[in-house]
Amino acid sequence: MATVSMTVNGKTVTGEIEGRTLLSHFLREGLGLTGTHIGCDTSQCGACVVHVDGKAVKSCTMLAAQADGCTVTTIEGLARGDQLHPVQAAFREHHGLQCGFCTPGMIMAAVDMIERHGGKLDEATIRHELEGNICRCTGYHNIVKAIKAAADEMSGSVATAAE
Amino acid sequence: MGVDGIGARVPRKEDKRFITGKGRYTDDMTLPRMGFVAFVRSPYAHAKIQNIDASAAMEMPGVDAVLRGDELVADGIGNLICGWMIHSKDGTPMKMGAWSALATDTVRFVGQAVAMVVADTYAQARDAAEAVMVDWEELPAVTTTAEALAPGAPQIHPECAGNLIYDWEIGDQAATDAAIENAAHVTKIDITNNRLVPNPMEPRAAVADYDGAEEHFTLWTTSQNPHTARLVLSAFYNIAPEHKLRVIAPDVGGGFGSKIYVYPEEVACLWAAKKVGRPVKWVSDRTEAFLTDAHGRDHTTTAELAFDADNRITGFRVNTTANLGAYMSLFSSAVPTYLYATLLSGQYAMPAIYANVKTVYTNTTPVDAYRGAGRPEATYVVERIMEVAARELGLDPIELRRKNFVTEFPHQTPVIMCYDAGDYDASVRAAQDAIDYAGFPARKAEAASRGKLRGIGVSCYIEACGIAPSKAVGSLGAGVGLWESAEVRVNPVGTIEVLTGSHSHGQGHETTFAQLVAERLGVGIDTVQIVHGDTDKVQFGMGTYGSRSGAVGMSAISKALDKVEAKAKKIAAHLMEAAETDIVVEGGAFKVAGTDKQLSMTEVALAAYTAHNLPDGMEPGLKEGAFYDPTNFTFPAGCYICEVEIDPDTGKTEVVNFVAADDFGRIINPMIVEGQVHGGLAQGIGQALLEGCVYDADSGQLTTASFQDYCMPRADDLPSFKVMTTETICPGNPLGIKGCGEAGAIGSPPALINALTDALGTEDLSMPATAEKVWRLAQAARAPMAAE
Known part of the structure; x- marks a missing residue:
């Protein structure tokens, strides 16, 4: 057993874990943050994407021990109180989800994508960037639309703030 | 209409919990003292179980129990059943092999469970399952229907000699044979509908609890129909009387048919919760899902379509063999019969139809309904043969269809269904306009100037939804009312x-x-x-x-x-x-x-x-x-037109334009309906271009058992879709609704293959039309040009 300590959604947490414990399992079972989902065993589906030190990571591909000392944000930590993150709001507005299972990973991947590309995201780039996230319900059509809308909105607000 | 009423594009009430990570799926449930289950599964497609030695596993940390099939049977747990009786044309009932939730003496597909471990943690259960030693005697296995029906083939079930489950027919054979004999033109195709894995993103899961004082069970499960699950678990599997069993299907992460059925794992977990005296949880990993979730499709068909001299259809003869896998899943028998052959009239007036369907056991994962269930298979046969016929007759494929459309309602087909309302030409016109059908030759020429092959393909589908009038399905063999x-x-x-x-x-x-x-x-x-x-x-x-x-x-x-x-x-x-x-x-x-x-x-x-x-x-x-209780099925119908562009150097197919014009009757929320179509189209395009199960012919191993090996559609495999609706109100129900959940998956595969074969100039293309297959055909298509 090993002790890990990290900041998750702004709170410092500590856990006693087996060395082989994946970050996804630690979040779900250790911390009860069940918004991070597990949809495959091969790091293909992306349902488990969280942010580790500001970057999108498939939490099933990382040992919890590797996240020791890191800052982790999960889907539960994205909204500010009742204020949804623009990507969350866009997914609802544009019907970018159906069963909801891939949604947390999609949203966390999309936030990271928008932060990296700013307002320059076009449809082709969004589709290419989503290659690590599988959705079986939506045909991606409305996911792409939601991410584009959120990117436009977020870059617009960034531009406004800079003025 | 109020702002929130029928026809309003209202954002979903349920979304907030999903976008904030507050959805509650079965795997999110945790109960005090809960143990974790891992199943010991067969590595062989067909084998005898000589011995199961759990002694080493029982010594491992955290292990509470290792349970076997003989114990489950001794406790009176019933076999899994198929709930729809089909009779062969000679009047004999279908031949259903026994299926115990944990195999007792023989396994019949890779992944079949033979024992289960209950331990304190998931990892401990998995470790211990690895340590359960099973002595196997491997038996010869078959994975295809052709092999399974061959003389001398390995026998899969003692109850089913020759592996032929039933040999069923529908329609008028004499009239159809006569129509084909006297036809001015007959188009014949041999066609395969590829086996698919439904793959909802949430893997199946079960949490089972037993209250000894109340003698009461609770099951949280990934189910599309918890009451049916309770009924079957009570009435057939002897878990508990219905009032002593509560089934909860909380948030469920997609189903597409694969979560209709009661699976061995749910039965075993309920039984184990009582046996070991603690709640238990099982969560499928993705490879288990590939191996044990019911698969879809897997038909091989020969079809002949007869025309008179005026290009009107006079008869349609279809011979289909369907692979049901190693066991008959809950509704498996109905899929290639009443959900398939009853739709073979398509959108067309056909005076005579005859279909013969044989279903066969093989050493593969059981096959049951997957999004569309029988109707995609029917549509693929009908819409491929219409396209091929148009090409053979030198006609525009839309004009041939139009000429044969049903235009008056109600319309009684020769295969049970009575279409109540529709306007098939309206959806064709909408789709043609949206894709600029008339402008295609110019686009094809422009693509050719860039060295690309462009094709266009049409599919006019019809489906039977609103399942279903209880009396009607009862007379056809259903074990339940619908x-x-x-x-x-x-x-x-x-x-x-x-x-x-x-x-x-x-x-x-x-x-x-x-x-x-x-x-x-x-x-x-x-x-x-x-x-x-x-x-x-x-x-x-x-x-x-x-x-x-x-x-x-x-x-x-x-x-x-x-x-x-x-x-x-x-x-x-x-x-x-x-x-x-x-x-x-x-x-x-x-x-x-x-x-x-x-x-x-x-x-x-x-x-x-x-x-x-x-x-x-x-x-x-x-x-x-x-x-x-509905009085009839409903009949959503529509027209899909697809335009593809092939890069002959790589075989890569790009879907450059996809138009869907659907008639779903009255629509409550257009936003949600469009989303259903998008998702269905993605699954249909997946079937046509990317997805397909591959079994190793010698070993019976599923070689496509992960997302690394089975190609799920990604965002950059798909285009943005143009979807629209035309509307004829369904007269059969008070709201005028026809249904929209499956249309995309039903109508799209033939549109894709029709477009690809148009581009490649050959009919010799099977699904999935992978880049390799397309590249080979593109080379052959290019060879004559190079020689010129």
């Missing part, structure tokens, strides 16, 4: 709860159903709560599949609302001293027509519950239930 139930509870403060037997696992019922209430009672959807998925809350229901929740489920709600409205009007009339016939419902209030007198829903509801001043003899309360 009605739906609903209960509408108006609370004393005027808020409303709707309890429904439908189950939402992505379809947005919490919004759509609330919109119906908003439309009828003029209340906002935020005052309406939809309750589903719990047998303790909802009395009974048949669940969600076959695009039935709108046409059947909402019709039940509508009937219950009729009763609520009638009673509320009586109360309002009494309180306002008006005639009941003068009461109108408007904006959430009960008004006396032509006056300014009105009472709010809250006032009427409160009056119903205080019962201080009700009409003489009226019972207090405002709560009504209804059962709705």
Whole structure:
């Protein structure tokens, strides 16, 4: 057993874990943050994407021990109180989800994508960037639309703030 | 219509929990003292179990129990069953092999469970399952129907000599044979419908609990129809009487048919929870899902379509062999028969049809309904052969279809179905306009100038949804009725709860159903709560599949609302001293027509519950239930046109344009309906271009058992879609709804293959049309040009 300590959604947490414990399992079972989902065993589906030190990571591909000392944000930590993150709001507005299972990973991947590309995201780039996230319900059509809308909105607000 | 009512593009009520990580799926449930289950599964496609030695596993840390099939059988747990009886053409019943939740002496497909470990943690259970030693005697295995039907093939079940489950027929053989003999032209195709894995993103899971004091079980499970699960678990698998078993299907992450069935794991977990005296949880990993979730499709077909000299269809003869895998899953027998051959008339007037369907056991994962279930297979046969026929006859494929369209309704086909309403030409025109059909030759020429091959393909599908009239399906062998139930509870403060037997696992019922209430009672959807998925809350229901929740489920709600409205009007009339016939419902209030007198829903509801001043003899309360049994299937139909561009150097196919024009009858929420079409199209395009199970012929191993090996459609494999609707109202149900859940998956595969074969100039292309297959054909197509 090993002790890990990290900041998750702004709170410092500590856990006693087996060395082989994946970050996804630690979040779900250790911390009860069940918004991070597990949809495959091969790091293909992306349902488990969280942010580790500001970057999108498939939490099933990382040992919890590797996240020791890191800052982790999960889907539960994205909204500010009742204020949804623009990507969350866009997914609802544009019907970018159906069963909801891939949604947390999609949203966390999309936030990271928008932060990296700013307002320059076009449809082709969004589709290419989503290659690590599988959705079986939506045909991606409305996911792409939601991410584009959120990117436009977020870059617009960034531009406004800079003025 | 109110702002939230029928036809409004309302964002979904259920979304907030999903976008904030607060969805509650089965794997999110944790109970005190809960143990974790791992199954010991067969590595062989066909083998005898000589011995199971659990001694080493039992010594491992955290291990509570290792349970075997012989113990399960000794405890009286019943075999899994197929619930739809099909008789062969000689009158004999289908030959169903015994299927125990844990195999006792023989395994018949890779992944079949033979034992289960219960341990304190998931990792401990997995470790111990690895340590259970099974002595196997490998037997010869077959994975294809051709091999399984060959003389001397390995026998899979003692109950089914020759592996032929049934040999079934429908239609008029003599009339069809005569039509083909006397035809001016006959088009013949041999066609394969590839085996698919449904792959909802949430893997199956079960949490089972047993309360010894009450002798009561609770099962949380990933089910599309929890009441059916409870019925089957009680009546056939002997888990417990229904009143001692609660089944809860909480948030469910997609189903697509694969979560209709009661699987061995759920049976075994319930049994184990009692046996070991602690709650247990099992969660499928993805490879287990590939190996054990019911697969879809897997048909091979020969079809012959006869035309007269005027290019009108005179007869259609179809011979299909369907692979049902190693065991007969819950509705498997109905899929290649009544959900398939009854749709072979397509959108066309066909005087004679004859279909012969054989189903076969093989050493593969059981096959059952997957999105569309039989109807995609029928549509693929009909729409491929229409396209090939048009090419052979030198006709525009749309003109040949148009010439043969059913144009008068009701239309009785030769294969049971009676189409009630439709306008097939309207959807064709809409699709043609949207894709600029007339402009295609110019686009093809432009692509050719860039060295690319462009093709266009059409598919005019029809499906039978709103499953289904109970009496009709009963006469065809169904073991259950397929009605739906609903209960509408108006609370004393005027808020409303709707309890429904439908189950939402992505379809947005919490919004759509609330919109119906908003439309009828003029209340906002935020005052309406939809309750589903719990047998303790909802009395009974048949669940969600076959695009039935709108046409059947909402019709039940509508009937219950009729009763609520009638009673509320009586109360309002009494309180306002008006005639009941003068009461109108408007904006959430009960008004006396032509006056300014009105009472709010809250006032009427409160009056119903205080019962201080009700009409003489009226019972207090405002709560009504209804059962709705449809009188016919519904018949969504539409036209899909697809344009592809092939890079002959790489074989890569780009779907450059995809138009879907659907007639779903009345639409409640266009946003949700479009989303259903998008998702269906992605699965259909996946089938056509990317997805396919591959079994190793020698070993029977599923070589496509992960997302690394089985190509799920990614965002950059798909285009943005142009979807639109035309509308003919369904006369068969009170809301005029036809259903929209499966159309995309049904109609799209032939559109893709028709477009690819158009581009490549050959019909010799099977699904999935992978880059390799397309590249080989593109090279062959290019060779003559190079020689010129």
